[in-house]
Amino acid sequence: MASPANTIRQWLDERFPLDDIKALAQKKKVPVHRYSYWYFLGGMTLFLFGVQVLTGALLLMYYRPGADEAFESVQFIMTQVQFGWLIRSVHSWSANLLVFMAFAHLFSVLFLKSYRKPRELTWVSGVLLLFLMLGFGFSGYLLPWNTLSYFATKVGTEIPAQIPIIGRPVLLFLRGGEDITGSTLTRLYGFHVAILPAVATLLIGVHLALIQWFGMSVPPGVEAEWQARPEGKREIRFFPNFVLRELMAWYVALGLLGALAALFPWSLGVKADPFASAPAGIKPEWYFLSMFQTLKLIPAKLLGMDGEMLGILAFGVIGGAALLLPFLDREKPFNTRRWIPGLACVFLGYMTVMTVYGWVAK
Amino acid sequence: MAALLVCSGLMAFAQTKNSCLDCHSNLPEPLGVSAETYSQNIHAQKGLTCAACHGGDASTDDPEKAMSRAAGWKGKIERKQVPELCASCHADAERMKKYNPSLRVDQFQQYKTSVHGMKWAKGDSKVAVCTDCHGVHDLRAPSDPRSTVHPTNIATTCSHCHADAEYMKPYGIKTDQFANYEQSVHHDAMVVRGDLSAPTCTTCHGNHGATPPGVANVTAVCSNCHVFQAQLFATSPHKDAFAALGLPGCVTCHSNHAIKHPTDEMIGTGPKAVCTNCHTAGDAGATQAEAMHNQLTELAAAIAASDELLGRAERQGMEVSQAKLQAAQAREALLKARVTVHAFRDSELKRDTDAGLAVTRQTHAAGEKAMEEWKFRRVGLGLSVVAIAIALVGLGLYVRNLEQQ
Known part of the structure; x- marks a missing residue:
């Protein structure tokens, strides 16, 4: 007599290609070499995005967007809702870890040259996802409607206003008016919980599908070694071996998130007062600090142009170059392939120094 | 703005020849x-x-003509002539309108009613005349911080005479007022905190009509600022009792020039209490005073305990902003109670302190709840870490076993 589990499984097999998917997952191999541990960063980023979706959905049950309600509703979540403090703190900490992990994943892919043909679109979708994560961070920052988030958003929305021609329309679009008001809050809320998640889900789908399609990239050095000595090539099954290892990394991330939330609960701050003057030393989130500090240090006039505008244009060029990196990686005409790792190192060092400088600067 | 004023002054000065x-x-x-x-x-x-x-003609360069008695030159102005000389302009409303329409013109009239003015009228040349306080050739507007009669400088100006024991000897009055004032809460407000509305000598004694406030009007002087305290004192049993004993209201307990920041220790029967100056332990007044002291200190201690607990919870990352906001109500109740003390009825005071205590019970409970929650989180974190560690070890062993196969 068939057990109930077998009956259900048989019923599912007839209607859903579960065995085919399982066979595909078991067939799929993951290369094992001295850089394999970098493969886990993408999975960690995906896990943290999942945490964001889950905790964000729970927060939505109590959060009320609006200048008169937002702060109070977050306060209610933190003080009255059972485990509300944990959900909100995990959401905030996870957001920061997610951005950190996304950057780490990007640079690991860059230094391992995993963006090479035929994975150009995987890279492009990944960079677009990083931009989306920064958008999540920016739009979510204002939602608690506290003093810090209010003034940081005010400064943040003023930056694109420096762009010629489109600057002011962009500012009005982001703010929903001249100033940061309840309209800005509902607008950014809309971006944070509807538009960005929809686009991100689509892009993650594309990104994952491309990874599954092309498999894991092997760094050029390792590839050359394996070609020279095929017997040295090692692989493990994607399922269950790699998935279980990834699961271990997710557990570590979960423990870290829980510890951060319990030991350092995310502060609520003081309710934003639009009529109060900005507190001294207002700063954006750490992942915008390097850009913020650069704009602070840049001279008012540079090369006969507005310094701040020039800085913003430079960020735009760097962002564009990052997006199109696989297409810029060429041997001719300037042998950029040789320069890219060095330039990336300099850029990473600059970002790190400016972030630390922005953090400690008054 | 200051530069503009100085420049405009210099221009006016330059426009009028002053050969002197x-x-x-x-x-x-x-x-x-x-x-x-x-x-x-x-x-x-x-x-x-x-x-x-000084008279004379300042428009001529000839010293003989400039200082000619015929031209009305007076030379050095005698001290006894100063008040009337100043009044010749400053008591003339028509003339003063040209310079400052809002400036009062009754200074000389007031001066004549002051102790200084009355002694001056009797020929005492040592008493203060206009120039002693306002200066002579460097006389500045009272609003100028460098002026000797700017609020922050008045006490020092008065002290030039009133703190000089030798100078004041003929008048037989104390010379410790300035030293006492320097230790007072009023001096602290004026000089340290820069609060120009804080009292200085002239606030209580008057300026041009300076007179020591009498026993009957001390409360009236203090009540100009301390309105509620004065109203409560007027309904208190102390009002008639003080009047019968000839005691001057507020200063009986608070002193006059050396008014220290009042503390809860001032009331009751303790070593710093002023009540024991009149009351003896066990009498009705002392019992009431002791009860009032206990009510105040109980509320102050409850607030301190609640603040300490909420502060500790906040330092642990707990969200207690609502409770902290509520704690402000308890502090307001204590502030009100410290004013209500001036009615000297413990039943009235109890209403305020009970209201404050009710708030502190709630805030303390909120603090305790926050600390319990903090402990719960610690335990929860510990258990989660253990559970995750077990899962990790299990997974690790499973993966190793899988790969060995």
């Missing part, structure tokens, strides 16, 4: 007056010359 300075700016004291000193004089800034007070 040609010589006197080069003479030593007491005849010398530097051009810089005189340029900062409010009178010079209004276009007046030395001749306005």
